[in-house]
Structure formats: structure tokens, C-alpha cells
Amino acid sequence: MASFGALLVVVGLMCPTAEALDNGLALKPTMGWLHWERFTCNTDCDTDPRNCISEQLYMQMADVMVKEGWKEAGYEYVCIDDCWPSHKRDAKGRLQADPNRFPGGIKKLADYIHSKGLKLGIYADVGKNTCAGYPGSLGYYETDAQTFADWDVDLLKFDGCFMERTLIAEGYMNMSKALNKTGRSILYSCEWPLYEWAIKQPNYTAIREYCNHWRNFNDIFDSWSSLKTILEWTASNQKIIVPAAGPGGWNDPDMLVIGNFGLSHDQQQSQMALWAIMAAPLLMSNDLRDICPRSKELLQNRMIIAINQDPLGQQGYHTARLMDFDVWERPLFGNRLAIAIMNRQELGGPRRFPISAVPGWKICVPQCNVTQILPQYKELGVQSHQKELVLSVNPTGTTLLTVTPLSSNLRKLHWNNTAVQKEHTLL
Structure with missing residues (x-):
């Protein structure tokens, strides 16, 4: 599995490279x-x-x-x-x-x-x-x-x-x-x-x-x-x-x-x-x-x-492996971002993970609104990019978040097909 520790951002949205089966079905995942x-x-x-x-x-x-x-x-x-x-x-x-x-x-x-x-x-x-x-x-x-x-x-x-x-x-x-x-x-x-x-x-x-x-x-x-x-x-x-x-x-x-x-x-x-x-x-x-x-x-x-079922219809990527956590990110409609942080360890108790280590967290410059969906629903409110938000993730469990930037100059986040494969230094 590739490891990524730096933000991979390009302007624009990547579309599928080929035409879909023309039967009008599966416009969202079945x-x-x-x-x-x-x-x-x-x-x-x-x-x-x-x-x-x-x-x-x-x-x-x-x-x-x-x-x-x-x-x-x-x-x-x-x-x-x-x-x-x-x-x-x-x-x-x-x-x-x-x-x-x-x-x-x-x-x-x-x-x-x-x-x-x-x-x-x-x-x-x-x-x-x-x-x-x-x-x-x-x-x-x-x-x-x-x-x-x-x-x-x-x-x-x-x-x-x-x-x-x-x-x-x-x-x-x-x-x-x-x-x-x-x-x-x-x-x-x-x-x-x-x-x-x-x-x-x-x-x-x-x-x-x-x-x-x-x-x-x-x-x-x-x-x-x-x-x-x-x-x-x-x-x-x-x-x-x-x-x-x-x-x-x-x-x-x-x-x-x-x-x-x-x-x-x-x-x-x-x-x-x-x-x-x-x-x-x-x-x-x-x-x-x-x-x-x-x-x-x-x-x-x-x-x-x-x-x-997000209408943007873009599959997410695995963007980082660090500190025995896996980070997966998916761009969502409205310039939002879904983040899943999985604790790979299979022993001990919950472990702490700084959200600033997520490559896509730079979408929060200067601020964003964060909602935790798993393991329990929780509105984490407005967070600044520089604020050290730390999450607790159970062994083999996953914390799932959605992030909405609060800025008039929104950055469009995407991982292009070449850049997403580059190896980066582990944090």
C-alpha cells in the first residue's frame, strides 16, 4: 500500500476516463x-x-x-x-x-x-x-x-x-x-x-x-x-x-x-x-x-x-498511512470532503490522531465546519486550520468526518492519477 504524508491538491475535478455503459442505470452506487x-x-x-x-x-x-x-x-x-x-x-x-x-x-x-x-x-x-x-x-x-x-x-x-x-x-x-x-x-x-x-x-x-x-x-x-x-x-x-x-x-x-x-x-x-x-x-x-x-x-x-450516494460521484483515495493509522479521503459535492481515519492496531485501547496529519486538512484554510459521523454523531463545529483537533479512534475502528470549508475563496481538492501515487515522508 502506498504511503502519503503531504497534501495532494490540484485544481479541478477528475472525471472518469471512459464513457459509462449507456443504459441510464447505476448513476449512484447500487x-x-x-x-x-x-x-x-x-x-x-x-x-x-x-x-x-x-x-x-x-x-x-x-x-x-x-x-x-x-x-x-x-x-x-x-x-x-x-x-x-x-x-x-x-x-x-x-x-x-x-x-x-x-x-x-x-x-x-x-x-x-x-x-x-x-x-x-x-x-x-x-x-x-x-x-x-x-x-x-x-x-x-x-x-x-x-x-x-x-x-x-x-x-x-x-x-x-x-x-x-x-x-x-x-x-x-x-x-x-x-x-x-x-x-x-x-x-x-x-x-x-x-x-x-x-x-x-x-x-x-x-x-x-x-x-x-x-x-x-x-x-x-x-x-x-x-x-x-x-x-x-x-x-x-x-x-x-x-x-x-x-x-x-x-x-x-x-x-x-x-x-x-x-x-x-x-x-x-x-x-x-x-x-x-x-x-x-x-x-x-x-x-x-x-x-x-x-x-x-x-x-x-x-x-x-x-x-x-454523493452526487459528485467521485471515488475516494487512500491518502496516508502514518502512526499505524490509514487515512482515506473522498471529495464531495459542494467542495466538501469526507475523511475516514482507521486505527490499524489490533491491541490496546483508543489511540489519538491529530487531524492536522490528514493531507486534505489544508482545505480548512482559514476555517471549516467539521461533523463527526462515526463512531458517534457529534458536531465538532468551526475549526481553524491551525487548531489542533485530536480524534480518538478505537482499535480496528474508524472515525468518519465530513468537512465543509468556510471561505469565499474555496479551494477545490483533488488527487490526480499521477500525483496520488507519489511516496511522501511519513509523519
């Missing part, structure tokens, strides 16, 4: 629920009917999303992952849902989800099989795209197992064209770069042109170590991936695992804060029917969601 990390490929509805991959699971999640404020907070997609289909296509070569677990079929499920004012996502694979061994879309791109459109599906997560790596790009582009050809607006979630990194650096100009968001790195697990590896990879490759992000197309660091078993509350706050800074899709994978109140409050925190 928000919703996805089954995979929490429910994996549980198809045993005989002994575990409550948690198996079935139409009941998605209907119940949709009910809870409406009843418990998730829809109101902005979470709108209910997404199926792997293990939903039959092991064989029908007589016309079309995918079909497992008849025992989805007795009404996907169209009936889509109608139910839509009746709740929500949208339905489904899963398929660019190769000959899905990762769990169900039929893939290779050779059936147009058939499958039309099938999903006929079912009134709203999002396709397209995986990349069992596909020749040299043909990955072609396969993803062909499915994108097939989806657009149907005439239905279907958000396209790709895993193209995840599989292509093994053989070469992906072409993010093309990826942005054909996909609405894209996975870059390994699947997330319900653990702090998994979360850390994703953050490390993102920071190490930010000069390549960040310029591709913007309205219409986003880097996807994978699911939110908040509300499950592996993260402490401080670590859950870190994931939520950093996914907001990274302008990441907020796709929860948890059991909304049985989630602790603190996790629910965090996931529905309107101020964090507002950072994630």
Missing part, C-alpha cells in the same frame, strides 16, 4: 441485499427451510426491507446469487428455476418483489457453468438475456467461472450487448476484472463501457482479515481502478457483511465508512429478519449513505 455470503449455496430446504435458497427467502427479505425501513433508507434491490436454477435447461434451451425451491418461477418472484416497490437481481455466469456447477451462459448469451427480460429481472450479476481467461472480455461484452438488445433496463454487475487480473491488467476503459459495476478482487468473507485484504488491494491498485469509477459505473469491493458473526462493532463501522469513501455498491449479505439493532442502525445511517 444499494440492496444479496444472498451469497450469508446463505451461500444452501439448497437443503428439507432440513433448513428457513435458510435455503428458495423463493421464500427472497420474499421474506423483501417484506422486511419494506417493513423495517431498508427501502426508505435506499436499499432497493433483492438479489439472487448462485444455486437458484435447475441443473438442466428446458426443452427450448432456456434457464429454469429449481421447481421445488421456486415453485412459482422467477417471473412470479419478480412480480412479488415489484409489488413491494423493490427490484429483483439474478445471477448467471459467463462460462459453461456457474461457480457452483449450475448451467452457465456460454453459447446462450442472447437466450439468457431475453429470458431475464421476460421474467422482468432488474439486475444481473454475471460471474466468471469455467471460462477460458482469454475469452473473458469477449464474453462480458457479448452479454452486455445482449442485455441492451432486450430493450429492458437491466443493471449489469460484472466480475470481468476479477478473473482477468490473473493473466493481465484489465482494460478499465472497456469495462466501464460495458458494465455498471465490477468486482476487482477476491470474495469477501465474514472476517476482519478478509476485509483488510480488500482494503489493501484497493489502496495498492487505486491509480488503476479509481479513475474508472463514476456515475454509471463503480468499483465493487464486494458485499457488506455487517450484522453477521465475524466483525466487532468497530470493524462493522470501518466497513461501512470505507465502503462509503470508496463509492462502493452497498449490497448487504446478512439476515435482515434477525439483525441486531446496532448493526441495523449503522446500515441505515443516513449520513453515511449520503456520502456513499
Whole structure:
């Protein structure tokens, strides 16, 4: 991971380097629920009917999303992952849902989800099989795209197992064209770069042109170590991936695992804060029917969601590592700045961090207004650039702030794609 200790400022705002997929979707990061990390490929509805991959699971999640404020907070997609289909296509070569677990079929499920004012996502694979061994879309791109459109599906997560790596790009582009050809607006979630990194650096100009968001790195697990590896990879490759992000197309660091078993509350706050800074899709994978109140409050925190959904649409950068803290910053609409300071230490108690060490703090010349969002909401009021504001950050926790300059001569803050990679002396 690169280290930065000096302010990186240029005038102007960097826009994505390529045109986004022209389907009018994902103008802000996608928000919703996805089954995979929490429910994996549980198809045993005989002994575990409550948690198996079935139409009941998605209907119940949709009910809870409406009843418990998730829809109101902005979470709108209910997404199926792997293990939903039959092991064989029908007589016309079309995918079909497992008849025992989805007795009404996907169209009936889509109608139910839509009746709740929500949208339905489904899963398929660019190769000959899905990762769990169900039929893939290779050779059936147009058939499958039309099938999903006929079912009134709203999002396709397209995986990349069992596909020749040299043909990955072609396969993803062909499915994108097939989806657009149907005439239905279907958000396209790709895993193209995840599989292509093994053989070469992906072409993010093309990826942005054909996909609405894209996975870059390994699947997330319900653990702090998994979360850390994703953050490390993102920071190490930010000069390549960040310029591709913007309205219409986003880097996807994978699911939110908040509300499950592996993260402490401080670590859950870190994931939520950093996914907001990274302008990441907020796709929860948890059991909304049985989630602790603190996790629910965090996931529905309107101020964090507002950072994630900020209309400027610019992904943030990792800007410093010093004193075993990581600093991430994201420019926001209105010349504001979001700052996340994560304590990397995994022992001891809270540690103090001077905000003057944040590279972007010079935005506060001469003064700014500071709001702390995490770990607790607190108005820190008007601060001068020279005032030594010190923050307390728990081990593996994150303090999240928004900063608004108070000046008639506002500086526009940005990290350009070359300068942001320069090494600076650690403070």
C-alpha cells in the first residue's frame, strides 16, 4: 500500500476516463441485499427451510426491507446469487428455476418483489457453468438475456467461472450487448476484472463501457482479515481502478457483511465508512429478519449513505498511512470532503490522531465546519486550520468526518492519477 504524508491538491475535478455503459442505470452506487455470503449455496430446504435458497427467502427479505425501513433508507434491490436454477435447461434451451425451491418461477418472484416497490437481481455466469456447477451462459448469451427480460429481472450479476481467461472480455461484452438488445433496463454487475487480473491488467476503459459495476478482487468473507485484504488491494491498485469509477459505473469491493458473526462493532463501522469513501455498491449479505439493532442502525445511517450516494460521484483515495493509522479521503459535492481515519492496531485501547496529519486538512484554510459521523454523531463545529483537533479512534475502528470549508475563496481538492501515487515522508 502506498504511503502519503503531504497534501495532494490540484485544481479541478477528475472525471472518469471512459464513457459509462449507456443504459441510464447505476448513476449512484447500487444499494440492496444479496444472498451469497450469508446463505451461500444452501439448497437443503428439507432440513433448513428457513435458510435455503428458495423463493421464500427472497420474499421474506423483501417484506422486511419494506417493513423495517431498508427501502426508505435506499436499499432497493433483492438479489439472487448462485444455486437458484435447475441443473438442466428446458426443452427450448432456456434457464429454469429449481421447481421445488421456486415453485412459482422467477417471473412470479419478480412480480412479488415489484409489488413491494423493490427490484429483483439474478445471477448467471459467463462460462459453461456457474461457480457452483449450475448451467452457465456460454453459447446462450442472447437466450439468457431475453429470458431475464421476460421474467422482468432488474439486475444481473454475471460471474466468471469455467471460462477460458482469454475469452473473458469477449464474453462480458457479448452479454452486455445482449442485455441492451432486450430493450429492458437491466443493471449489469460484472466480475470481468476479477478473473482477468490473473493473466493481465484489465482494460478499465472497456469495462466501464460495458458494465455498471465490477468486482476487482477476491470474495469477501465474514472476517476482519478478509476485509483488510480488500482494503489493501484497493489502496495498492487505486491509480488503476479509481479513475474508472463514476456515475454509471463503480468499483465493487464486494458485499457488506455487517450484522453477521465475524466483525466487532468497530470493524462493522470501518466497513461501512470505507465502503462509503470508496463509492462502493452497498449490497448487504446478512439476515435482515434477525439483525441486531446496532448493526441495523449503522446500515441505515443516513449520513453515511449520503456520502456513499454523493452526487459528485467521485471515488475516494487512500491518502496516508502514518502512526499505524490509514487515512482515506473522498471529495464531495459542494467542495466538501469526507475523511475516514482507521486505527490499524489490533491491541490496546483508543489511540489519538491529530487531524492536522490528514493531507486534505489544508482545505480548512482559514476555517471549516467539521461533523463527526462515526463512531458517534457529534458536531465538532468551526475549526481553524491551525487548531489542533485530536480524534480518538478505537482499535480496528474508524472515525468518519465530513468537512465543509468556510471561505469565499474555496479551494477545490483533488488527487490526480499521477500525483496520488507519489511516496511522501511519513509523519
